[in-house]
Amino acid sequence: MSKAPFRIAVFASGSGSNFQAIADAVKAGRLDATIELLVCDRPKAKVVERATKAGIPVYTFTPKEYASRQAYEQDILAELRDRKVDLVILAGYMRILTEVLVEAYWGRMLNIHPSLLPSFPGLHAVRQALAHGVKVTGVTVHLVDGGLDSGPILAQCALAIEDGDTEESLERRIHPIEHALYPQVIQDIVQGAIDLDRVVQANNSITDGMNNQ
Incomplete structure (x- = not known):
């Protein structure tokens, strides 16, 4: 990876609150990175408005206009490479990814999930x-x-579920944790506190060991 500031692209589909938290951290100097691109599959999503207001380039596309997921991901990948993006940050991106992007950015693509994985993956x-x-x-x-x-x-933060919590109330309390944790993890990568190469190597070693059993 290149030296800081890292060049990142954020993928989002909806309102973009995690995108905004990352953009705010960059603007405040708490994150040594530049957001080179917002990628969004919904041209009218709120996150597009947020990016435009912040002066961040936007790449939008309409999936149904492509023959396959791989086809539109090839176009996205070309954009990422043209902008020399170091890290891809998924922040509420609601599209299933294919090998086109996953393999190109293996070890350099992050996601955030509102549970303590491996518990409760998915929607x-x-x-x-x-x-x-x-x-x-x-x-x-x-x-x-x-x-x-x-x-x-890469990182987790726990939250106690309170008596009387509903899906809505628990989501409201989870969001501030997401908004603090995600920029911090990216900054830890930038500073080397999280070494993605080591994480990938360790994962490959575990996978190889399981395959050899």
């Missing part, structure tokens, strides 16, 4: 936690490996 993680009656949930930042929230974990 509606907060709802899942409440349905299972657990007392503690939280937030996980992990590398993307093409599976369902299955990549190596």
